[in-house]
Amino acid sequence: MSPEDFERLSEDAEYLQRAWAELLQDLAAKVGVTFTGGEARVAMAARASVPLGAVAIEVEEAAARDAHFSLRMVKGVPPDRVYSIEGAIRVGRGDESEIVLVDPSVSRAHAIVEVDGAQPVVRDLGSTNGTFVNGRRVSVEALRDGDELLFGNTRMRFESA
Numbered sequence: 749m750s751p752e753d754f755e756r757l758s759e760d761a762e763y764l765q766r767a768w769a770e771l772l773q774d775l776a777a778k779v780g781v782t783f784t785g786g787e788a789r790v791a792m793a794a795r796a797s798v799p800l801g802a803v804a805i806e807v808e809e810a811a812a813r814d815a816h817f818s819l820r821m822v823k824g825v826p827p828d829r830v831y832s833i834e835g836a837i838r839v840g841r842g843d844e845s846e847i848v849l850v851d852p853s854v855s856r857a858h859a860i861v862e863v864d865g866a867q868p869v870v871r872d873l874g875s876t877n878g879t880f881v882n883g884r885r886v887s888v889e890a891l892r893d894g895d896e897l898l899f900g901n902t903r904m905r906f907e908s909a
Contacts, residue, residue: 754794824902853900
């Protein structure tokens with residue numbers, strides 16, 4: 749869905765994902781389709797390419813759901829570091845962050861990178877200097893392998909394995 753729709757609906761994401769999965773499950777049963785793992789799963793994500801009010805549906809393979817995600821330091825301190833991402837991790841200067849960046853242009857609580865299902869997402873936490881994906885300032889954005897993220901002056905690359 750569009751980033752605007754995603755932001756507007758994110759408070760109800762858990763409910764919507766569950767309800768949409770039930771609808772898919774019911775429809776699949778009516779037409780004789782089965783899902784790997786036995787049930788449909790829905791993960792909402794923001795996509796700049798999806799128009800406001802529209803929904804794009806992507807089918808994923810079971811192997812993609814089990815993918816491993818990481819952030820690799822490209823420019824910043826500590827250098828040459830790779831951070832594994834599971835669930836939700838905070839990025840910032842503050843000690844409460846799972847990824848602590850030594851960069852005065854990074855806010856104490858700068859952003860969250862989260863993997864909900866197979867779709868990783870970055871969400872800016874109202875940082876002063878913003879969060880950028882591939883050179884575009886974002887509030888919420890779905891991530892793909894190879895995306896470059898900028899937190900302040902710190903550049904990281906999103907990777908999936």
